[in-house]
Amino acid sequence: MDYCQFLETLLGEGRASVPALGPIPVRQKAAAVETLARYERLWRRECPSPIPDYHPDAANWAAEQFCLACQFAIFRDVDEQTMRAALTTSLESDDGPDVHYSVDLVFRFLPDLVKFVHAASSDDPLESILRGWALRWPLSSVGLPGIEVAEIDHGVFYQSSGLMSLYVDRIVTCADRSRLIDDVVREHVLAAVGMYPDLAPHLALNEYLTENGEMA
Known part of the structure; x- marks a missing residue:
């Protein structure tokens, strides 16, 4: 198993078969560009x-970071300082819709990884790092419980x-x-569901509608 595999x-x-922990060879990084x-x-x-x-650079950054996080989830002899140094590298790019979309190509599997790490240990420093990603990349963390949604900047979604x-x-x-806390996002959810909020019963949208079925 290697990085491209x-x-x-x-x-x-939709499943992760994790390669052995170690630097990704340059040839595999090059091949991964086309795979992504x-x-x-x-x-x-x-x-x-x-x-x-x-945005290829954003997708490649996310892929390498996610692979490394999966390796740390499996190979548990890595100390917290090493993990944080490796997984907190910043993406050198503008924070636009293209970046969030491209990062999500791989990071949409982030909730599954967080749940896997949490199941192994409820007090894992790796989970703390991953939850930091969840706030930074909100598109990729939908459905993940325990997120401080009030700290999420939804502005990028207004742009696209x-x-x-x-x-x-x-x-x-x-x-x-939890994502309905943002007024603009909530309006788009209501518009998507339309006059039939019962189609999304777990969102309990009726409280946001008037008696005429209009948005409150």
């Missing part, structure tokens, strides 16, 4: 239009109707009522 399994099957681009083209077909442009639609779809699918 890790991505193929993750993006193709290929799966992005497939993923884009499933997304609402107009979806933001693909496609990204907002993707976010709303995920909120409705995951019944993540």
Whole structure:
């Protein structure tokens, strides 16, 4: 199992087969660029239009970070200082819709990784790091419980109707009522559900509607 095989399994099957802990060879990094681009083209077909442009550097950064986090989740002899040094590297890019969309290509599996880490230990420093990612990349953390949603900056979703639609779809699918704290996001969720809030019963949207079925 190597890095490219890790991505193929993750993006193709939704599961992680983790390579041995160690630096990713340059040749594998180069091959991963095309692997990510290929799966992005497939993923884009499933997304609402107009979806933001693909940002390869952001996707590659997210893929390498996620792979490393999976390795730390499996190989437990790494100390907290080493993990934090490796997993808190910043992405040198503007914080626009294209970046959030591209990071999400891999980070959409973040809730599953957090749950896996939490199941192993309820007081794991790796989980703390991953939850920091969850706040930083809100599109990718929908459905993850225990998130301080009030700390999330939803401004990036205001900039792209496609990204907002993707976010709303995920909120409705995951019944993540916590994300309704943002007024603009809540209005888009209500508009998506329309006159039939019972289609999303776990979101309890009726409290936001008037007797005429309009948004309160």
